Amino acid sequence: MLRGRSAKGHWFGTVIDAPDPQALGLFYHELLGWEIHKNEPNEFTLAVPGNSETYLAFQPQTSAPWARPVWPAAARHPFCLYVGG
Structure with a gap:
């Protein structure tokens, strides 16, 4: 747990998850x-x-790395204008 170095003990910061914390x-x-x-x-x-x-x-x-979502194909999608190529 991070604790501030000031006498009040307050701190402000961000914690980032990384496969290799030291390298990052x-x-x-x-x-x-x-x-x-x-x-x-x-x-x-x-x-x-x-x-x-x-x-x-x-x-x-x-945790497991974030997985990119699978987007629906634009072709034949009712809300997309698709110009075939």
Whole structure:
């Protein structure tokens, strides 16, 4: 569980599921230049430099990857204009 580093204990941030939290976290560390706050196997957290309450965290993906929906074919669909090709 993320806890703020301020005396009040408040924090604001986003947690992103990723197949490899460390790899994605290091990518954003290089991209944004934020400080590495925590680098553990199940959690990688970045913090905004000079701000004790803002985080971007990465955790292992625990659910199956999102599957793209199957869209109906446009041909012969009553609400689509289809120009055959």
